[in-house]
Amino acid sequence: MAMVVTEPCFGCKYTDCVVVCPAECFYEGAQMLFIHPDECIDCGACVPECPVAAIYHEGDVPARWTDYIALNGEMAPLSPHITTRKPPLI
Structure with missing residues (x-):
């Protein structure tokens, strides 16, 4: 099982979560972030x-x-893989 990014991320794309991830399993879409289920611990x-x-x-x-x-x-x-904080969309 893995963590899942859902609807509330769409259109805002905060990256606070990215910088605390020890597995570095976040990926950046145009409108939201995604977690790779095979990499999430x-x-x-x-x-x-x-x-x-x-x-x-x-x-x-x-x-x-x-x-x-x-x-x-x-x-x-x-x-694309993301491991650093970026400005949100909103």
């Missing part, structure tokens, strides 16, 4: 750092956002 360090509460453990993703589980898995390998 499920530590949860990113969860309290997200100012918009967009990150959930895969088993705790709200029903309305379960499509984001697959989206993270699909988009992370196609997106």
Whole structure:
């Protein structure tokens, strides 16, 4: 199981979560971040750092956002790796 970035990240893309990730498993899409499920160590360090509460453990993703589980898995390998803080979109 892995952590999953969900809907609240779309359009804001805060990177507070990225800098605390010991596995460096975040990837940057045009409108949001993604977590690579094969790289995530499920530590949860990113969860309290997200100012918009967009990150959930895969088993705790709200029903309305379960499509984001697959989206993270699909988009992370196609997106640039991110390990440093950047200005948010908003």
